[in-house]
Amino acid sequence: MALFFTQLMNGIGNGAVYASLALALVLIFRTTGILNFAQGEMALYSTYLVWFFASHHVAVWLAILIAMAISFVGGSLIERVVIRPVEKASPLVLVIVTIGMFLALNSITQVQFGSDAEQLPRAYPSKTWLPAHVQISADTLVLVGVLILECLLLYFLLQRTRLGLAVRAVASNPESSSLLGIPVGTMLMLGWALAATLGALAGAIAVPASQPALTAASMQEVLVFAFAAAALGGFDSTIGAVVGGIIVGVAQSLTTQYIKSLSDMVIVVPFALILLVLLVRPSGLFGTQRVERV
């Protein structure tokens, strides 16, 4: 039983990472209706920024804050320069643009920071507790803690501030919001900026916790699991992203433990979950079902 709970904790830790990135995906989808396939590579670039500053003797927490600030600006620039010119284009064009950004950002990261595997320093000491033989690591606690903090900040920003109200209004109906004098473009930029900032935090905490080194491939598998989390929870639901992330993480972990034939193919789990959701509940567990009057 201790092994079950240990794998459960492993899954929750991984799930918190997927949820963090899924939150960023949801944020962009809610504000602009775009599935951002470049989200993982945006986080990758930000994580390399953390490594860059940390390797230049900046304290890790400070490096994370600087990277988050740069990512905030970078995210809004991406919206303004890359996305806005094609925002009215068909969904297929937008998919191609974000996939193009995925490839471009990955290459830019390698050109700028090199393709060596780099050790990203931890922002907190590594420690493991073994109460009743259940393995609980500091990584899991920090990952879950950061996720909770992100949720609270997003909730406060979106539900309790005038700025958040404006963002939600634009997400809900850009035309009416524009008539009311809300700067739609600025709000859309804010959505991308926040998503990039969340990605930076997710990468900077997740890589030292789950991977032995930072490489240009660090975020690729994470993105697949994050997409599964967002699809499971519903692409327009922040709560859904969190619940979806945890479900995917736990499913991955328990599959490794109890279904031996899938232990080296856990990538099957998110695909199976996506397929299941699309068949049974296309809008996800917490997503809003679209109703159209005909």
Added chain:
Amino acid sequence: MKVASPARRFGPLRIVTVLVIATMVAAACGSSRKTGGSSTSGPSGTGGSSSVIDTSSCPAGNDSVGVNGDTITIGTSLPLSGTYAAFKAILQGEEAYFSYLNSTGGVDVGGKKYKINLVSKDDAYDASKTVTNVQSLINDSKVFSLFNVVGTKNNLGIRNMVNTQCVPDLLIASGAIQWGNTKYPWMLGSELVPYPLEMRAFVNYLKEKKPNATIALLKANDDFGQSYQESLQSLIKGTNLKIVQTQSYDSEGADVNSQVTSLAATHADAFVVGATLLACPAALNAMGSAGWHPITYMSGTCVSKLLFAAGGANSNNVFSVTPLLDPADPANNSNAAMQLYKTNMKKYQSSADATDGIVAYGWTTGALFAAILHASPSATRSAVMETARTLKPLSDVGLQLPGSTWSTSANDWFLGEDFRLIQYNVSQGHTNFIGPLIDDSGKAGPLSPTSLLNG
């Protein structure tokens, strides 16, 4: 009739004479191959019926491709990006070696000096990209031979291509034993210790120190991991050692946390990490987090300062094997070969970390390639391949362990059968030898499971 009669009279004698001479020539060739003597014994050691390499079905004009004037162009494909990008360090060592070699005028092959031009391509460890890269290297870059292409499945993917086109695939960066498969004579492994010999050294250690040990095995879900699993299974037969659990992980990634958690729950006495690159320190970290402290063995492909460092305190006392001197050990700094290596790394690849074992492997493999070329009677594909397959014992190549030799023969196609068991010390930051030099010459083939060898 008068003219014909002497011929008839001496006919049987002539036939006997020809047979005797033919037998003597065949015997001479046979003994030459046995001692690995064809490498520098002149053209008689290459081509023809006495050769290990059969060139009868090779494309016309194949032999001299890639040799232009005084330059020999060779090609490699390896991961320079993606999860396995740390293998880029191999290329840094190789390029430094060839720059150094070219600065001395090149390598002497059959009395003529040649410079080496190495063309490298990135395959991100993706076997399908390796196939595309190698096609381009052979058809567009017109390389003389492939050199140190990285990865087991990657080289298996190009196996038919190189063998039907008679392109040497030399010094393959994989210790899998498939490179000893006689159906594919145009391939040869590098100085990496064949995986069954790695397992043999570790199993022997366990038999002596903990004869009733239980073993947990982590393996990559590819031919690389399969080599470790099958070798381990066959080596522990008839002993009191027992594998209590095997877990495999997706070799495309390095996430092994859940697998190691599951292995840790067995509380096995020994842990064999049949993984490579980032999955190695990931496995060690997961092992440490689980509070599990078994006798741990890590693949020889993981012997790197970077990877040991990524494992942190969990890397302490981890076993592995090496055919090379550790460039991170200050005790080796007085060694002349080490000084040559470090001086030239600084000169030609200053951004590389010369104390990393992966860089040292690249440097040594470059030196080994030059040594094979030098031993060849001529700069032709068939002569070089024949030489590589029947190589006289080589010593003091690159950072080769003092006292060890690398050789091949018609019956033994494995180079890296001399090596030492090592253990990493975190506080010292380098590995230390455990026990004497292991001379397993000729043992890799017989020890290997037939299904793997001929698979």
